[in-house]
Amino acid sequence: MKRLRVKKGHILQSSGELNSKIYHVKSGLLRSYAIDRKGKEHIFMFAPEGWVIGDNLPPDKPSMLFIDALEDSTLIVAEKNIEKEKNAKKLIKRLGVLQKRIIQLMSSSALERYEDFIATYPDISQRIPQRMIASYLGVTPEALSKVKSKRMAKPKGDNS
Amino acid sequence: MKRLRVKKGHILQSSGELNSKIYHVKSGLLRSYAIDRKGKEHIFMFAPEGWVIGDNLPPDKPSMLFIDALEDSTLIVAEKNIEKEKNAKKLIKRLGVLQKRIIQLMSSSALERYEDFIATYPDISQRIPQRMIASYLGVTPEALSKVKSKRMAKPKGDNS
DNA sequence: AACATCTCTTAACCTAGATTAATGCGCTGC
C-alpha cells in the first residue's frame, strides 16, 4: 500500500503477469489495454484522478491487460487481497459499467458509442490522442475521424 | 431468501424495475437480456444450474436487464444487499468474465466468438435455439448460420 | 388433419466499418 510516482509512458503491468496490483490514481492518467493476436491494441479503460484501475481477475490468475501511464501520475499501489474483501459496493458499480459497455458494443454504432463516451468522460477526451479513443470504442482511428466529421454536419453539442 | 419455481417463459424481472433480486439457479435455465431502442434483443448472459444471475447494478439503480426462464426452473431468490457484502471473490470472478467478453467483442470475429462460446458452454448450446446464441454473440441468426456452415467446411471439433 | 407459428437455412443485396494509401501537420532531436 505504498505511494508511487511514474512518468508518462511507464508500463506498470504487462499481460501474463501474476503479481498484478490495484492502482489508485491520485493524479495523472492511466489506462489498461489488451493486445490481440494480430497485435492490435484495445483499450479497456481509462483511469484519471480518483479512479482505481487493475485487471479485474482473481489474484491467482495471470493478467489479461497491460497498464501504463498516459501522463505523469501519482498512485497508491495496493495488493488485490486487501482491496478485495473490503467494499463490494465498488465492485458492483464496476460490474455495472462493464455490463453497460457490453450491451453497447452489441447494440450501438460507432457514432452512438462516441457520443456516449464524450458524455461520460468529457474531460478525458481532451487529454488523450484520438486514436486511443478509437481503441477504447473498438474502431479504427480512420473510422472515428469519419464519425466526427459526420457529427460536425449535424451538431448536437460540440465538444471540439 | 425463498425458494421459487417458475415455468419456461416466465419473466422474473423487467428493465426499469427497482426491486431487482439475485437469482440462484438450482435447476433449469435463465437468461438476462437487454432490448435496444430498435426493439432488438441482446442476451447478456445465460444461467444454468449452479449459476447466479441478476443485473449487475447497485440495489438503488433501476435494472437495465430483463430476466426470464428458458426452461422450467427452480430458484433461490435473494435480496441484493445480503449477497452483496458476502463474497467479493465471486464478484471479481464475474468481473473477469465481463472483461473477457468486452475484449472479445472488440477484437474477435463472429466465428471466433462462436468457437469460444461452444468451448465455454458446450452443454448450453444444445438447450437453446440458435437465435439466442446469435443474440448472445452480438450477431444476427442469419450471420450465425453462415458462420456455422463456414465451420463445417474446415471442421476442427464438431459439436453438432 | 389442417393450420398457424416458430426456427433455421440459403441467397441476393446493402451498408458500417476495416484496410490501404496519400497528405499535411506538429512534435522532438540532431
Place this chain on the structure above:
DNA sequence: GCAGCGCATTAATCTAGGTTAAGAGATGTT
C-alpha cells in the same frame, strides 16, 4: 534549420455482417 516520426484526416477500395426475402422443417393448437 531540417530530418524524422507519430498523429489526424481524407479518399478509394474491400469485406464481415446486416437486411430482406423466401422456403423447409418443426412444434403446437383447434
